[in-house]
Amino acid sequence: MENLTLKKKGENAGLSDNTTHIKQTPGDIVFNVINYLFFGVFTLSCIFPFYYIFINTISDNELVKSGAITLIPRGITISNYIAMFKVNDLWNSVVVTVGRTLIGTCLMVFVSGLAGYLVTKEEMWHRKFWYRFLVITMYFNAGLIPWYLNMSMLGLTNNFMAYIIPGIxxxxxxxxxxxxxxxxxxxIEESAFMDGASYWTIFCKIIWPLSKPILATIAIFGAVGHWNSFQDSLILNSNSPELFTLQHRLYIYLNQSSNLGAIVASGTSSTDSAAIAGAMNTKIIQYTISMVTIIPILCVYPFLMKYFEKGLMLGAVKG
Amino acid sequence: MAAKSLSGTGEYVPKKREVVKTPAEKVSDILYWILRSAIVINVVALFFPSLNPARLSEGINKNLSLFSCGVSYDSIVVNLKRALKQEWVSEDAFALIFYASLIIIIAVIIIAASGCLSLGSHKMKKVGLAVTLGGGVIEAVGLAALFQAHSEIVETTVANKADKILLLNAEGVPDPDYLPPAFILFIVLISVIILLSIVNLFLVPRSMMGEGFSMEPKFQLFLMMLPVIALAFVFSYLPLYGWRYAFFDYKAGESLAGKEPTLNYFTMLFQNAATRRDIANVLKNTLAMSGLGIATSWVPMVFAIFLSEIRNSRFKRIVQTFTTIPNFISWVLVYAIAIAIFNTDGFINTLINSMGGSATENYLMSDSHMWLKMLAWGIWKGTGWSAIIYIAAISGIDQGLYEAATVDGAGRFAKMWYITIPELIPTFCVLLLMSIANILSNGMEQYLVFSNAMNREKIQVLDLYVYNLGIGSGLIPLSTVIGMVKSVISVILLFAANGVSKLIRGESIV
Structure with a gap:
C-alpha cells in the first residue's frame, strides 16, 4: 500500500516538475500519463505478489482458508512463522543453505581475488596459456550427464561438499x-616489491584491500547464487534429504498438493505437530515457506542494489 | 588486452644470471620431467575408479576411487555387509584396505608437495627430493599393506563363496592370484618415483654459497595458481571424459570394463521412431521459446528508453529497484508466486469469488499458450535487470545531440528514434548475438518447476529433456549423446556469432 502512495506522490511531483521547464502540450500530458501508468503497473506487478503472499501468512488462518484475504491483512498473527520454526526439515534446509552460502561465498571470493591477481602477473610461467585454460571453460560445457557422472566419480554426490567445491x-x-x-x-605494487615483499604479502596487504569494491560485488552475486541454488541439490543430493537446500525443500512442498500439513507435521519434533497440521492448510504452509525463502533477499536487496548494478556494468566491459 | 598496461611489472624482477649447465644437470632436468609426470599421474590416479589398486575384492564397488576408499570405510564395505555378517571373509582385511588407502593418500599428498619444491633452487630441490623419497617409501608401505590385505582376503574366504569375494581375472573366473592392473600401475609408479628421486639426489649439484631456499618468481606464481588450475581441470575439463559413456551400452552403477564400443545411441537419434518424435517435439519447444525470447529481446531496451523519459528521479528509482527484484529470486520462488496468484485458491480466484463469482480454475494446470506464458514469466523476471545496462548507456549519450535535435524541431519520438536507439544498437547487437549463440541452452530450471502432467509436451526443452532422460529414466548413453551434440552445436554457434560480430563491428564478443 505504501508503494501506491509513493507512486502517487511521485507522479504529481513529476508532472509539476516538468511544467516548470516547458509548457506541456496535450500530447506530452497524454504521453506522461500513459508512461507513468505503465511503469506504475509494471512495478506493482513485480511487488504485489510478494505483498499478497506476505499478508496471507500473517493473517488469521481461518480467514485465509475461506479466501477472505485479498488486499488487506486481517487478524494479524505470526503464529505461522512460529510453527514453521518447529519443522525440523525446514530448519535443516535453512542450516544447509546458510552454511553453503557463507562457506561457498568466502572461498569463491578468496580464490577469485587471488587468481584474479595472479593472472595479471606477466612473469608467471606460461601465464597466457593458463589464463586461456580458465577462460575457455566459460564457453563450453560437457553437458549435464557427464557432469553428473564426473561428480559421482569424485564422490561428490550425497555430500555437502558438492555445494562448495565446484563453485570455488x-x-x-x-x-x-x-x-x-x-x-x-x-x-604501488612495485614499491612494495622493491622493499622485498613477496607476492603473497603484496596480495594480502595491497591488492586485497584495494580490490574490496569488486570483491564485495562478486561476493554478493555469489551469495545470491548460493542462496537460490536448486539444481545441484536436486541432481546430486536427491538421496540425502538432510542436505536439501531451502529452494529444493520449497520445490518439494510446492509440488505436494494434498496433505502437506501431515508431511510437515511428521517432520516436527514437538508434541503439538497435530495442532500445526490442523491449523495450517497446504496453501498457508506453501506461502509461509516461500516467505522464509524470500525474506533474506528482500531484506538485503535495497542496501545492495548499487553493488548489483556495478556488477552488471563490470560484466559489460569485461575483456 | 589491458594487461599490457602493467608492463612495469616485468622490469623490476631481478633477471636471473644465465648459468651454463653441466651434463649432469641436463640429465637431471630430463629425469625431473619424468618424475613430475609420474607424480601427476599418481595424483590423478587417486580419483579414477578404474585405477583403484584397493579394489581387491569383487564385493567392492567398481565406481569407487582410491580416494573414496581412503576417506570412508563404509563406502568400501557397503556391498559386503552380508558377506561380513556371515563371516565369508575376515573383516580385518577390509579395515586394512581402508588404512592402506589412507596411507597412500597421505603419501601422495606429501609427494605432490615435494614435487612442487623441484621448481626451486638447488637447495630446495635437494630437500624436495628427500621428501619425495620419504613419501615414496610411505606409499610403498601402503601398497605392501594392500598386498597383505589381498592375501588375507584370499586366505580367509570361504570356499563356496569365492565367486562373490575374490576378484575375477581377465577370463571372468575368480582367481586367488589375480591382482588388479591398477595395483601393477601403482607399483611401477612408485618404483619410478623412488628410483628417480635417488638418482636425482646425486645429479643435482650442491647448492652454492648463500643460495638459500628460493624459487624463481615465475614458478612461485605458477604454484600459487596451481590449485585453481587443478580445480578448473577437475570440474570443467574432466567431465569431457564422461563423453565416453555415449559410446557404450552403459547403465548406472556398471563398469565400462569389457564392454564393446557402439554407435547405437547415435543412430538411435535418427532411426528409433519414438526417440525421433520426442526430439522433434523437444527441439520445436526449445527453438520456439528461444525464438520468442530473441524476438522480444528489444523489450528491455524500450523499457529503458521510456523509463528515461520519466523526469521524476524518485519514481524512477523506485521503478528501477522494484523491477529488478524478480531477477534475484530463483525460479522455484517464481513458481511459488505463480501458485499464489494463479492456483485454484490463488489471488485471481479469491478476488473473483470475493466479488461474488465462483471461479475454481487452476491456470497452472492448463497447457494452452504454454510458450507465451513461459515468455511472459521470462520477461517479468528479466526485463528490469536487463534494462539497467541500457539505462546506463542512455545516461552516457551526449546531451548536446538532444538539444540540437530540439532546436531542429524534433519531437519526443523523433529523438528516441534518431538518437537514442542508434546509440543503443551496438549494445543490443552484442546481447542479441549472445542469445543467438545460446539458442539451444535455455536452462532447465524454469521449465522444470512449471512442468506438470498437463503441459509436459509443450514445456519440455532440450535441457529438461536431457535431465528427464538421464537422471529421471537412467538412459545415460542416449542423454549423453544428446548433450554432446548440443555442446558441439553451441560452441559452433558461439564461434559463428563471434565471427559475425567481428565482421560487422570489428570486435569480438567472447
Missing part, C-alpha cells in the same frame, strides 16, 4: 577481478 573457481569472477586489479596503479 569461477572464471567469470576471476576476469572481473583481473580487470579491476589492472586498473590499480602498478607503482
Amino acid at each position: 573457481v569461477s572464471p567469470y569472477n576471476i576476469i572481473l577481478v583481473k580487470t579491476y586489479v589492472e586498473s590499480i596503479p602498478s607503482e
Whole structure:
C-alpha cells in the first residue's frame, strides 16, 4: 500500500516538475500519463505478489482458508512463522543453505581475488596459456550427464561438499577481478616489491584491500547464487534429504498438493505437530515457506542494489 | 588486452644470471620431467575408479576411487555387509584396505608437495627430493599393506563363496592370484618415483654459497595458481571424459570394463521412431521459446528508453529497484508466486469469488499458450535487470545531440528514434548475438518447476529433456549423446556469432 502512495506522490511531483521547464502540450500530458501508468503497473506487478503472499501468512488462518484475504491483512498473527520454526526439515534446509552460502561465498571470493591477481602477473610461467585454460571453460560445457557422472566419480554426490567445491573457481569472477586489479596503479605494487615483499604479502596487504569494491560485488552475486541454488541439490543430493537446500525443500512442498500439513507435521519434533497440521492448510504452509525463502533477499536487496548494478556494468566491459 | 598496461611489472624482477649447465644437470632436468609426470599421474590416479589398486575384492564397488576408499570405510564395505555378517571373509582385511588407502593418500599428498619444491633452487630441490623419497617409501608401505590385505582376503574366504569375494581375472573366473592392473600401475609408479628421486639426489649439484631456499618468481606464481588450475581441470575439463559413456551400452552403477564400443545411441537419434518424435517435439519447444525470447529481446531496451523519459528521479528509482527484484529470486520462488496468484485458491480466484463469482480454475494446470506464458514469466523476471545496462548507456549519450535535435524541431519520438536507439544498437547487437549463440541452452530450471502432467509436451526443452532422460529414466548413453551434440552445436554457434560480430563491428564478443 505504501508503494501506491509513493507512486502517487511521485507522479504529481513529476508532472509539476516538468511544467516548470516547458509548457506541456496535450500530447506530452497524454504521453506522461500513459508512461507513468505503465511503469506504475509494471512495478506493482513485480511487488504485489510478494505483498499478497506476505499478508496471507500473517493473517488469521481461518480467514485465509475461506479466501477472505485479498488486499488487506486481517487478524494479524505470526503464529505461522512460529510453527514453521518447529519443522525440523525446514530448519535443516535453512542450516544447509546458510552454511553453503557463507562457506561457498568466502572461498569463491578468496580464490577469485587471488587468481584474479595472479593472472595479471606477466612473469608467471606460461601465464597466457593458463589464463586461456580458465577462460575457455566459460564457453563450453560437457553437458549435464557427464557432469553428473564426473561428480559421482569424485564422490561428490550425497555430500555437502558438492555445494562448495565446484563453485570455488569461477572464471567469470576471476576476469572481473583481473580487470579491476589492472586498473590499480602498478607503482604501488612495485614499491612494495622493491622493499622485498613477496607476492603473497603484496596480495594480502595491497591488492586485497584495494580490490574490496569488486570483491564485495562478486561476493554478493555469489551469495545470491548460493542462496537460490536448486539444481545441484536436486541432481546430486536427491538421496540425502538432510542436505536439501531451502529452494529444493520449497520445490518439494510446492509440488505436494494434498496433505502437506501431515508431511510437515511428521517432520516436527514437538508434541503439538497435530495442532500445526490442523491449523495450517497446504496453501498457508506453501506461502509461509516461500516467505522464509524470500525474506533474506528482500531484506538485503535495497542496501545492495548499487553493488548489483556495478556488477552488471563490470560484466559489460569485461575483456 | 589491458594487461599490457602493467608492463612495469616485468622490469623490476631481478633477471636471473644465465648459468651454463653441466651434463649432469641436463640429465637431471630430463629425469625431473619424468618424475613430475609420474607424480601427476599418481595424483590423478587417486580419483579414477578404474585405477583403484584397493579394489581387491569383487564385493567392492567398481565406481569407487582410491580416494573414496581412503576417506570412508563404509563406502568400501557397503556391498559386503552380508558377506561380513556371515563371516565369508575376515573383516580385518577390509579395515586394512581402508588404512592402506589412507596411507597412500597421505603419501601422495606429501609427494605432490615435494614435487612442487623441484621448481626451486638447488637447495630446495635437494630437500624436495628427500621428501619425495620419504613419501615414496610411505606409499610403498601402503601398497605392501594392500598386498597383505589381498592375501588375507584370499586366505580367509570361504570356499563356496569365492565367486562373490575374490576378484575375477581377465577370463571372468575368480582367481586367488589375480591382482588388479591398477595395483601393477601403482607399483611401477612408485618404483619410478623412488628410483628417480635417488638418482636425482646425486645429479643435482650442491647448492652454492648463500643460495638459500628460493624459487624463481615465475614458478612461485605458477604454484600459487596451481590449485585453481587443478580445480578448473577437475570440474570443467574432466567431465569431457564422461563423453565416453555415449559410446557404450552403459547403465548406472556398471563398469565400462569389457564392454564393446557402439554407435547405437547415435543412430538411435535418427532411426528409433519414438526417440525421433520426442526430439522433434523437444527441439520445436526449445527453438520456439528461444525464438520468442530473441524476438522480444528489444523489450528491455524500450523499457529503458521510456523509463528515461520519466523526469521524476524518485519514481524512477523506485521503478528501477522494484523491477529488478524478480531477477534475484530463483525460479522455484517464481513458481511459488505463480501458485499464489494463479492456483485454484490463488489471488485471481479469491478476488473473483470475493466479488461474488465462483471461479475454481487452476491456470497452472492448463497447457494452452504454454510458450507465451513461459515468455511472459521470462520477461517479468528479466526485463528490469536487463534494462539497467541500457539505462546506463542512455545516461552516457551526449546531451548536446538532444538539444540540437530540439532546436531542429524534433519531437519526443523523433529523438528516441534518431538518437537514442542508434546509440543503443551496438549494445543490443552484442546481447542479441549472445542469445543467438545460446539458442539451444535455455536452462532447465524454469521449465522444470512449471512442468506438470498437463503441459509436459509443450514445456519440455532440450535441457529438461536431457535431465528427464538421464537422471529421471537412467538412459545415460542416449542423454549423453544428446548433450554432446548440443555442446558441439553451441560452441559452433558461439564461434559463428563471434565471427559475425567481428565482421560487422570489428570486435569480438567472447
